[in-house]
Amino acid sequence: MPSATFWNRIEPSPRASQVEPQLRAAIRDPLWLLARQWQMGEFAGEDAGSPAYMTVRARRSSITAWRAAGGPWKPLPAGAPLEPQIEAEPFTPVRRNEAEPFTPVDFSLSVELGQTFEDILTAHGAPVAVRSAVRAQFPLTLPVDADQPTKRFLSICAGRAIDGVTLYRDVRDGVMPAMAGLSPAALTDFRHWVEEIFGDIEIRDPETWHPLTLDTRAEVRADLPGGGVGVLSARPSFEGGFEWHSFDLVSHSDEEPAAAPEAITRSVFPVNVSFRGMPNSRWWDFENNRTDFGGLDLNRRDLAKLAVMEFMILHSNDWFVIPLELPVNSLCRIDRLTVVDVFGGTHSVERAQNLGPGPGERWSMFTHTASGGGELADFFLLPPTAAGAVQPGLVVEDVGFMRDPAANMAWAVERQTEGGIGQRRSGDERAAEHAPPPAVTAAPLYYLIETTVPEHWFPFLPVLIRPGEIALQRGAMLPPSAPRPPHGRILRPTSLAGGAYTVREEEVPRTGVTVKRVLHRTRWLDGSTHIWLARRRSLGRGEGASGLRFDLALTKK
Numbered sequence: 001m002p003s004a005t006f007w008n009r010i011e012p013s014p015r016a017s018q019v020e021p022q023l024r025a026a027i028r029d030p031l032w033l034l035a036r037q038w039q040m041g042e043f044a045g046e047d048a049g050s051p052a053y054m055t056v057r058a059r060r061s062s063i064t065a066w067r068a069a070g071g072p073w074k075p076l077p078a079g080a081p082l083e084p085q086i087e088a089e090p091f092t093p094v095r096r097n098e099a100e101p102f103t104p105v106d107f108s109l110s111v112e113l114g115q116t117f118e119d120i121l122t123a124h125g126a127p128v129a130v131r132s133a134v135r136a137q138f139p140l141t142l143p144v145d146a147d148q149p150t151k152r153f154l155s156i157c158a159g160r161a162i163d164g165v166t167l168y169r170d171v172r173d174g175v176m177p178a179m180a181g182l183s184p185a186a187l188t189d190f191r192h193w194v195e196e197i198f199g200d201i202e203i204r205d206p207e208t209w210h211p212l213t214l215d216t217r218a219e220v221r222a223d224l225p226g227g228g229v230g231v232l233s234a235r236p237s238f239e240g241g242f243e244w245h246s247f248d249l250v251s252h253s254d255e256e257p258a259a260a261p262e263a264i265t266r267s268v269f270p271v272n273v274s275f276r277g278m279p280n281s282r283w284w285d286f287e288n289n290r291t292d293f294g295g296l297d298l299n300r301r302d303l304a305k306l307a308v309m310e311f312m313i314l315h316s317n318d319w320f321v322i323p324l325e326l327p328v329n330s331l332c333r334i335d336r337l338t339v340v341d342v343f344g345g346t347h348s349v350e351r352a353q354n355l356g357p358g359p360g361e362r363w364s365m366f367t368h369t370a371s372g373g374g375e376l377a378d379f380f381l382l383p384p385t386a387a388g389a390v391q392p393g394l395v396v397e398d399v400g401f402m403r404d405p406a407a408n409m410a411w412a413v414e415r416q417t418e419g420g421i422g423q424r425r426s427g428d429e430r431a432a433e434h435a436p437p438p439a440v441t442a443a444p445l446y447y448l449i450e451t452t453v454p455e456h457w458f459p460f461l462p463v464l465i466r467p468g469e470i471a472l473q474r475g476a477m478l479p480p481s482a483p484r485p486p487h488g489r490i491l492r493p494t495s496l497a498g499g500a501y502t503v504r505e506e507e508v509p510r511t512g513v514t515v516k517r518v519l520h521r522t523r524w525l526d527g528s529t530h531i532w533l534a535r536r537r538s539l540g541r542g543e544g545a546s547g548l549r550f551d552l553a554l555t556k557k
Contacts (some may be wrong), residue, residue: 048484051270051340051342052269052340054339055337056324056336056337057337058266058324058333059225059226059261059263059332060332061223062329063220063383066082073299076220079528080524080530081385082385083236084520085242088533089209090200090203095218105477107140107421110161110165111161113194114162116194118131118162120189120190121183124185125210131162133179135161135162135233138164139163141158141513147430149419150419153420206538209493211496211503212504212507214507215235216536219250223257223259224252224331224378225331225377226335227254229255229256230251231249231250238538240390241388241390242382242388244381244383245388248368248370249377271320272317328382328385353376366380389523393518393521395517397416397517400540400541401413401512401513402541402543403508404546405508406546406548411457412491413458413544414486414487414490415456417456444554448552450478453547471502471505472503472508473500474491488517498501512543513535513540515537517536518533519531519533520532
């Protein structure tokens with residue numbers, strides 16, 4: 001049978017017209033509470049009230065331009081993240097002339113652009129003869145070094161499609177000859193469509209890429225909230241994003257800023273810092289068991305863990321969060337922070353970096369380094385970055401730098417490059433196609449000056465640049481081991497203009513270095529989509545062994 005449950009609510013029931021004695025909630029043993037306070041150490045604490053509200057007075061400015069280190073300044077467009085501006089490189093390599101037989105060409109992109117141009121001609125009412133004339137002027141030709149997938153692709157498209165990449169470059173450079181029935185508006189629409197979808201198409205490294213150090217370096221120019229103009233260095237993180245910690249103040253001047261700093265005044269209610277597993281602030285609450293900070297396995301040297309655990313268990317309820325919303329691309333300087341407690345007391349909070357013992361010894365968590373590391377900047381930067389929303393795509397090229405102790409040199413291995421139709425092509429596959437035939441000799445004993453290595457292995461030899469400084473310079477193997485230059489773009493920097501490629505020795509440690517060209521995509525705050533191709537540096541796979549040996553006397557098998 002179902003049971004019936006009865007209960008009574010306990011509430012004051014005064015017998016007189018006054019309710020003051022009942023509202024006091026008097027207790028019978030105040031000495032017990034005093035002893036409990038003494039036991040918990042409350043008598044040794046500060047006699048301070050909890051914060052009631054806080055007043056923040058600040059000034060805000062923004063980044064106005066960017067540049068490659070030492071290059072000209074470029075305005076930072078509004079409504080776009082930093083990553084496509086600083087890291088992007090031309091979308092695909094193209095052949096500059098037939099004298100470069102090993103520059104890869106994405107023929108599938110050429111066909112796509114050619115078909116798009118034919119659709120634009122149709123939309124502009126061009127006759128069929130014009131399309132045939134353009135197809136004859138910009139044909140697809142089969143290169144000598146084409147791989148098998150490219151040969152099969154061009155066997156279908158050659159003579160039937162327009163070389164759209166070459167057409168776009170001629171239109172962009174203004175060398176497109178006049179042709180009867182060809183509308184200039186169609187050429188303009190074609191150029192705008194290509195640049196909107198793919199950007200620039202050219203053989204050129206990113207402006208901010210440094211082949212000597214294998215990293216990306218840039219600078220941004222900003223109006224400082226305290227007045228003047230500053231220059232900040234920008235180096236991306238491991239994932240390629242430009243978070244606040246990627247910037248350091250390099251220099252500042254009293255130059256007139258582009259816009260006056262915006263004054264901000266806010267009165268806000270503080271909230272306690274909270275995190276999963278933290279102790280509850282009330283005695284009659286029970287914590288959940290999701291995170292047991294007291295169960296951490298520590299030893300005497302884990303000082304960082306001990307400090308974090310002490311904060312989480314003992315002092316977490318003494319920290320507060322003040323909400324202050326800022327738009328992206330903001331440099332914010334807090335001029336004054338005033339705390340009003342529940343007793344009406346007013347307290348001014350000083351900047352943490354001003355409380356240190358001296359220059360070079362001050363510490364602040366969310367502050368940028370200034371003047372080469374000796375000082376701290378007085379602002380916080382919220383950059384226009386899409387670091388948390390970037391989606392990495394296909395790896396276009398993968399090059400691994402490694403040490404070879406047995407050969408006493410370093411190697412750069414093109415593990416993956418682009419094929420003739422944009423497909424991913426491994427270095428082992430390419431090396432197998434061009435492997436030299438085995439040596440044939442009738443002598444029972446013959447001399448070999450050096451063994452062969454795969455085609456996609458390129459030696460880097462130590463050279464003395466100046467006294468006390470050694471770099472790794474790209475060399476070449478004796479024929480027929482590797483008669484071809486690198487197939488990709490990483491090992492052939494365009495900034496060197498065909499000169500010797502050297503890498504600093506310290507940039508290739510024993511763990512090795514991996515450099516990749518990766519497609520990226522993100523959506524910005526206004527919903528717009530941004531696609532770019534960028535280079536990423538990461539740790540390598542350790543030391544390698546090429547099997548290279550010299551001065552061998554071999555017998556015929």
